[in-house]
Amino acid sequence: MQELRAFSQWMQFALSIDGYSLPLRTSEDVLKIVGQQLEWFKSIQGLEDQTIQLQRAVADRTRLLQDDYNAKTRHNILNWISKLDYDGTHLNKRSP
Numbered sequence: 001m002q003e004l005r006a007f008s009q010w011m012q013f014a015l016s017i018d019g020y021s022l023p024l025r026t027s028e029d030v031l032k033i034v035g036q037q038l039e040w041f042k043s044i045q046g047l048e049d050q051t052i053q054l055q056r057a058v059a060d061r062t063r064l065l066q067d068d069y070n071a072k073t074r075h076n077i078l079n080w081i082s083k084l085d086y087d088g089t090h091l092n093k094r095s096p
Contacts, residue, residue, distance in 0.1 A: 004047055
């Protein structure tokens with residue numbers, strides 16, 4: 001993801017440098033170059049959006065794995081302390 005961001009920054013830098021040569025071109029050339037730059041910016045924005053989605057998916061998956069790990073750890077600790085079914089006993093005591 002860091003490589004994608006670095007690539008995006010380099011592309012934006014290259015496009016800005018390319019823009020400095022615009023005054024030396026004809027109006028048709030300028031329009032063509034600006035159109036290409038807009039397409040490139042859209043592509044870069046798409047990459048950034050996909051990167052954000054990937055980061056969110058990884059964070060969600062990591063959170064689920066951590067929750068699962070915590071539940072298993074709690075269960076293992078309770079079993080180590082005693083073989084009583086704490087969850088079942090608790091549910092039985094709570095029910096009216």
